[in-house]
Amino acid sequence: MSKIVLAGINSQYVHLNLAVRYLKKYVEANSDLKIEIYETNINNQVFNIIKDIYELNPDKIIFSTYIWNKEYIVEIVKELKKVLPNVEIILGGPEVSYKWEKFMANMPEVDALLLGEGEKVILNFLTKKDKKALGVVYRENGEIIFNGIEPIIENLDIVPFPYEDWELEDRTKIFYYESSRGCPFSCSYCLSSIDKTVRYYSLDRVKKDLKRFLDSPIKLLKFVDRTFNLKKERYMEIWKFLLENYREGITFHFEINANIFDDETLDFLEKVPKGYFQFEIGVQSINPETMVAIKRNNILDKLAHNVRRISRNIHLHLDLIAGLPYETYDIFKGSFNYVYNLKPEMIQLGFLKLLKGTQMYDEVEKYQYKYYSKPPYEVFSNEFISFGELVKLKNLEKMLDYYYNSEKFRYTCDFVIKNNFDTPFAFFEKIADYYDKKGYLKISHKEVALFNILYNFYVENNLKDLDIFVEFLKYDYLALGKPGLYPEWLKSNKDSELHNQLIKDSEFKSVREGHKNSELEEFKYNIFTNKRENINIFFNYKTKKHEIIFK
Template identity: 30%
Template sequence: MINPPSIVLTTLNAKYIHASLGLRYLLANMGDLKPRTALREFTIGRPAQEIVDELLLLVPGLASTPPIIGFGVYIWNVLQTTAVLRLLKAARPDIKVILGGPEVSHETNEQEITRLADHVITGWGDLSFAKLCRALLHGPRPLSKVIAGEQPALDQLVLPYAEYSAADLAHRLLYVEASRGCPFKCEFCLSALDKTAWAFDLERFLAEMDGLYRRGARNFKFVDRTFNLKIDVSVRILQFFLDRLPAADATSPADALFVHFEVVPDHLPDRLKAMIARFPSGVLQFEVGIQSFNIDVQQRISRRQDNAKAEANLRWLVEASHAHLHTDLIFGLPGETLESFAAGFDRLYDLRPHEIQLGILKRLRGTPITRHTAEYGMVYDENPPYSVRQTGAVDAATVQRFGRFARYWDMLANSGRFKQTLPLLLGQRQPASGEAAAHSEPSPFQAFLDFSDWLWQSTGKTTGLTPESLVDLLFDYLVTRSGWPAPTARSALLADYVASGARGAPRALHGQLPKREPPQPRVKPLTQRQGHHQAGLN
């Protein structure tokens, strides 16, 4: 640590496990100012005063030039960062505060956080931040508060991967990128503002990845919007990781390799499939944004997607590869009804991806989705994350109802804790004695929505439900509401509960649990501690 630094780069990450790629780009490209620059990360859970106190310890008063603090501002940390800035400026108004990041790159004049700051860099900040710091330190002082970031050629940038520390490699998720930008124009995404996608020189990029690997990195999360856009590049990158898989007899968790990509669902040619099929289980995770299967909605938001190809590719990935599939759907898109969303959910569920992440539309600042506000009755929350509250197609009560559905789906389905029980919950109801059998399979969406409504009415909770309480609630619902025989429901729940490793005593499983040895302390590998990658990238 330099003592004292003239410049501090900081942000508030969603969780400790996240390491800011953006800040490391800025640090790597500080040039002659790098020896005078420190990087310090916090989490949004830290009290604002504690963050301010630590920052002030880093930048004690300097005799001549005020110190500079640069904040990375995102949709998930803008409220907390605003609170930090209020306290920081009250304590040390002489400190020059520079803001950057997607949350302050649009609608800049409308935000309290930008009024508190001295300068705001919009857009690309890789080189513009250092340039502004030089002007503040040495002159001439900039005349404008809001400064448009300059987009350099990618080969002009110093790559940031050497800035990941040994502690980062051991304990945190490493974000990397082989390209920037996106050629697609989905209006809910900031990438809709990009003109195209730009790729880093592949040999240079792979050399950096090799450096990380040699230093001990074993988890890589690619932030590229379209990893499989250019198949030659995709195959080369996959081959790089395939060549570094541990030997079949390796047992150390430190040798486990985990790589996450975001892929375009309808672009999976045979050459790429052949490469994917060579990876064993537990190495590849693909994030697949379906968002909506409704063709009218897709066209309305400028989303190009061949649904038939996307469906066929997902089916192949599930049946013929070992990749873990994390798929996404968005509720509340303009003109999407509950019924059409349910049809899309059922279509996706039928493919059996490992996770279906359910999100509610957010109005990111600067995105073209706002052009539909009046025509489609879009009403958004005024506060981050600017979630849609109602539309012309779904009222506010339905949006709230879906929000509960999504939280319960995470608990039961995406958690993987109820693999045996979930098919019962979503399957055909067993006929009661003397009742005619049903002839049609129910909608999985409707089946889970019915359960979600019942669970909310029964508990009034969407958080704080223990594994034991969930087992008991599921047993009651399956037997009393869905008509499953008690032994069938209990057998599925018992298998799931034992497999989960939980060690309580659910009422529904009284007398059924096997004798268990005392728990042994263990540390989960990093790849098992990542959760579902719900937090945004920074």
């Protein structure tokens, strides 16, 4: 029996490849074949991957190919064929499905491609001796042959649960799960818009699968359903099941359309324990012309109302895309400020990628797009926004990650914006320009350096109420954890006697343990009431609670 290896090359170490697990389980459930999974990430060196695969000594190796790993896999395949000339190399996934004739012509090292939904295609490819399975592109007598697309699976319940029991013991990895396939929407930039047929796993099957996750110690499960909340009866039943079987320490991540929640759904979500659910909401743009061009319809008042209702206990990620049609640099500011003012935990600022097979890819000339010719096909410019302006947004994205998405400057950031800038965008634009001029964008920074740079930015730009700003900055710095060092701007003023008494009154085993796990600091401004008054704040890093002591 030939040795078959499925290779999943992920974007990060913490990710698990869902596709290769589904393929392995489906083949093994429907044949006598055994498949081995080889999994790594794009940060691994090519030579190490070639060495690993060589040592596995496969007869067939099948790569799962995506936008983040295509160039990497192409390089691996070219070199792998030199050391394993007789191994059969097969590729599947969205990045080899579009214009497959050209890809095969340019890659003689590749023996076959698997196109379309993978489970039935890979099973037939591996079990049919003549290779003439639907969904397979192969070489025969110097010709490239394709027999047509394999019909999609209608009953998804025949696809086995993807994970092994031992895998579910891993507390460090991000697990992925699907309860449906397909998407009914037609967003012009998205590959999911190609398959408008939405298919669902049965609710009994989904509940059975989710119980396995709930009974395990995993910490994060991400649903990959393109829009989870399409059918209210269905998604509410799943959410109620998760609430009835609540387990502390696990978070469920869903991609949702927040426009379509009604009051009953919002009332339910207010009962969900904080941190149990995490929502990703694609806003992308609030510009009316842009929304029409990309076939999205945000009802802005309703979206804002719904987001604010659920933000009390649901961890929110809101998405924006720069480089969309009709959105100039100045118009994009409006989209950014709208999302920022909704105060999600994370703002994901992405940049348009022209994916082959999408409507947006076919509109390159219409909007005068210039874009990177290799994956990830990111946009350089269009008729509405220049390359220089997108570079400025790239720099701003880094500031957003430093000073907002990190949640390390929670109080300081708000103070700086409210007291010195007309809009949130104006602040992030200004500090991005500061980083650029100082050369700070080209180097990585430790945590304390981000605080120091923000302080210097404030001073050098002569922003108002420096003394109050320092109090906010000091609080955010001390809230992170026991300081290893005190920056020059943080003038510490401790009451040691009070600190010792507070330690004794707390549940520390000893004064020594208390000093290791707490801090006391005097503030001359109460950042919570916005009043000039002297207070002490006791930071208990063990309980992660911070107590205000008036003295």
